[in-house]
Structures are given as structure tokens and as C-alpha cells.
Amino acid sequence: MIHLPNDDATCGWYHAITKTPEKPRLTGEQTADYVVLGGGFAGLAMARRLALHAPNARIILIDAQRIGQGASGRNSGFVIDLPHKFSLEHPDPAHKQKLLKLNRSAIDQLSSLVSKYKIDCQWSAAGKYQGAVGERGEAYLDHFEHLMKDLGEPYQHINGDDLSKVLGTNYYSRAIYTPGGYLVQPAALACGLGDNLPDNVEVLENSPINNLSKEHGKWLLHSKHGVVKTPKLLLGTSIFTREFGFLKNRLLPVMTFASWTRPLNDDEMKAYTGLLDWGLTPADHAGTTIRMTADRRILIRNTYKHVDKYGASSTVNENVRKQIQDDHRKVFLARYPQLIDVPFTHSWGGTYAISRNFTNFFGELDDGVYASACDNGVGIAWGTVSGTLLADLVMGEQSESLDDIQHVTGMPSLNPPEPFLGIGVKSRISLAKWLSRSEI
Ligand SMILES: Cc1cc2nc3c(=O)[nH]c(=O)nc-3n(C[C@H](O)[C@H](O)[C@H](O)COP(=O)(O)OP(=O)(O)OC[C@H]3O[C@@H](n4cnc5c(N)ncnc54)[C@H](O)[C@@H]3O)c2cc1C
Structure with missing residues (x-):
């Protein structure tokens, strides 16, 4: 028995988009020159690039669900250019510059696809705020400032009044703004990309x-109603890569959660007082991420859980889900007490893969099987660039970017066996949550 993706229908982003008709399912016996498994940002980029290199090849992209229903459509929509969290601490400056360049090439690629196909996904060069609440957060911001100086990246301090004019709350004492990141409606982007793939990519959903x-x-991929045979298989299956026996005991399934409000009405906007279309991540990693969307919704994201049975986002039971939603409500009201009458309409979770050494896997796993897996939670930009370059690798296309990605990726480290793994991860998450409590 393998874990199969089965995300529930609670995701606000997916709910908010207009759906296009379902694509066909895999039926009968098929053959393809290339199969891409997984229709998240990584798989979508793989399929697009393969088609560019091989316009006459038969390329099949398969997903267990509809495109946009998996983690790629459930995230917080920060398209991040800077090396993220632990990667920012990497001792080698060249490593960080390569990450930055790779992420920026993904942003360029997505920008041009959004404009070429007129994808209606709130794509916006909004940059990103990193916000501190108290002393501990401010110390993190000081450290972040040093890292930005070392990287030679522009940033701006936003203090007190200026910050509350943007955020509509004086909850944060200070923030650093970096201009290079983008914001997006992630489900709209994933679906828009899936609906505008080159003609020789056949998309099979559900x-x-x-x-x-x-x-x-040849590799044979079996589903309930069909099988497809291929010499080349590209996996964009994130944590589910483990289910096929690859990177087993190296990828860790982590689930994180978000809730959002309905769009604020005009009176509520007056009470809110802030701007539209911004995103803030916490200075202290385990704190709360917030967005005010371009269409007036406030989104709250926090909480990490190690989930053994990650096949369904409903893996978290109703009590835990209710608890998380209540926590999100407290976080929301601590920042926006004036919006007490604005309800949350959706709360959802999603699973992604991290590794203990925060290393991304990119490359060949077996004869004819390739993967980009384990983006450590930065999947929009990283999935896009790694998926693109994985297709280049498969097609034997050399480039400086391919050298760069091979330089910055490696083998995720081995995990200790259960139950030690679960206990270790749970205690690390609890400790991080406790230390970041002022920013939750
Ligand atoms: C709440 C939340 C907030 C986040 N915020 C951000 C953010 O702001 N910015 C950011 O960059 N990242 C964020 N992330 C992380 C990001 O969503 C993931 O890193 C990213 O989606 C990974 O992309 P992917 O294409 O590699 O994998 P996925 O999006 O997980 O796609 C894998 C696909 O493979 C399919 N699949 C798996 N197994 C099978 C199978 N057996 N058969 C067929 N299909 C299969 C799945 O259905 C799925 O669609 C967040 C994640 C969550 C959950």
C-alpha cells in the first residue's frame, strides 16, 4: 500500500478560482516518450521544458488530483527570490548567489508566462516584509540585515507608523522590506500554467x-484504469517520491496550515486602514506569515506538524483542525481586533518535503528516472527552476544554470528510524514554536 495524494476541498485559493473542465484520466495501455508525474510547480515546469526541447515527442503529465489541488495550489503564494531560511546561512557566498540567480530566473520565467497567457493570478512584484514583534524578532532582523549586506541585496527598514500604514496594525515593532519577491494566487497560477502547456503535453488528472x-x-506506471509505459520518467512528486522507493528515509513530510477571511467590504477596509497586496513573513522562523491579498482577504499561516500519514490533508483529525483554526483566529484578532466581525471562510493544510540537512535533491535516481524533490518549503520558485533544469538534464542540454543547480543541490541526509524521528521532529517543532511565541 502506498500513500496516494488526496487533498481535501478546504483550500481557499482553489475554492476561489473558476475551474476549467477536468482533463481525462489515464485509461488503457499507453506509451509515451516522457512521463512527468506530479502537476505541481515542479512537474508543470518539467513538462513545459521537455516539450520545448522535443516538440514532436509524446509527453504525458499525470496527477492523482486536479492540477492546483496539491501543495502547489495550497501555499501562501510567496514567490521567493532570496535563499530561504537555512540556505541564507550557508557559509559559501557563491552558493547563495547561485540560489538567488536560480530563483530569479524562475520569477522571470513565471512573469513572462503569466503575461503571455494572461493568467489571472494576482501576480505582483510586491516584495516581502519580514516583521518583528519583540526583542527576539528584532535580533533576527538585525542578523537578516547583515546577511542582506553580505549578499549585496537591497533592503529597507520600515518602522512604527510607516509599518502600520501598510499593515493596518501596530502589532509589529519593525520590519525589513526586500523588493525582489513576488506574490501570487497560487492555485490560479498552477491551474493557468496547466491549462497553457504546449500542444504535445497531454495532461491526465485524477x-x-x-x-x-x-x-x-521501460518504466510502467499503473493506475486503477490504465498503464503508461515510458523510457524516461520525471518525478515532480515532492514527498510522495518516497512512495516509489526513492529517497526513502531521507524526505520528511511536514504539514503547515492557513486560514483566510472573506474579502473585506468597504466599511471593513476603512476600519483596517492598511494597504492591499502585501505579504509578511515572521522574523523568527516559526512565527506567523500574513498576507493581505489584492482582493481584500487577510490570510494567516502558521503551525508545523510532522505527518506520518501524509496521503490526505484530512490526515489531521477534526479536533486538531479546530484547534489550529482557533489559534489562527486568536492570531488574527491580536492584530486586527477592529475586524472581529469578519469571519474566516476557509482553513486548510498542505504537505511538503523537507530534509534534515536542508538539501534539495535534483538529478537521476535510477536508470531513466529523474526527480526534483524536497524544496524545503520554497516550492513556487524552486519547483519552477528545478523542474525546468531537470528537463534540460534529461535532454542533455548544458548550461551555466544547470551547473549552478547541480552545485547547490545534493543528497538529503538519512533520517533516524521511527519512533525516534517523530519524537525528534515533534520536539524541534515545539521548541521552535515556544521560542517564536511572540511572533505567533
Ligand atoms: C500552507 C502552505 C504554505 C506554503 N507557502 C509557500 C510559499 O509561500 N511559497 C513557496 O514557495 N512555497 C510554499 N509552500 C511550499 C510549497 O507549496 C511546496 O514546496 C510546493 O508546492 C512543492 O511543489 P512540487 O511541485 O514539488 O510538489 P507538489 O505541489 O506537492 O506537487 C506534487 C504533485 O504530485 C502529485 N502526486 C504525488 N503522488 C502521486 C501519485 N502516486 N500519482 C499521481 N500524482 C501524484 C500530487 O497530487 C501533487 O499534485 C507552502 C506549503 C504549504 C502547505
């Missing part, structure tokens, strides 16, 4: 692959 086998040098 086709969970429950077995992978090999016969006469």
Missing part, C-alpha cells in the same frame, strides 16, 4: 499512480 514497475528497460 489518475493516482499506485505502482511503478520496470519491463524490458
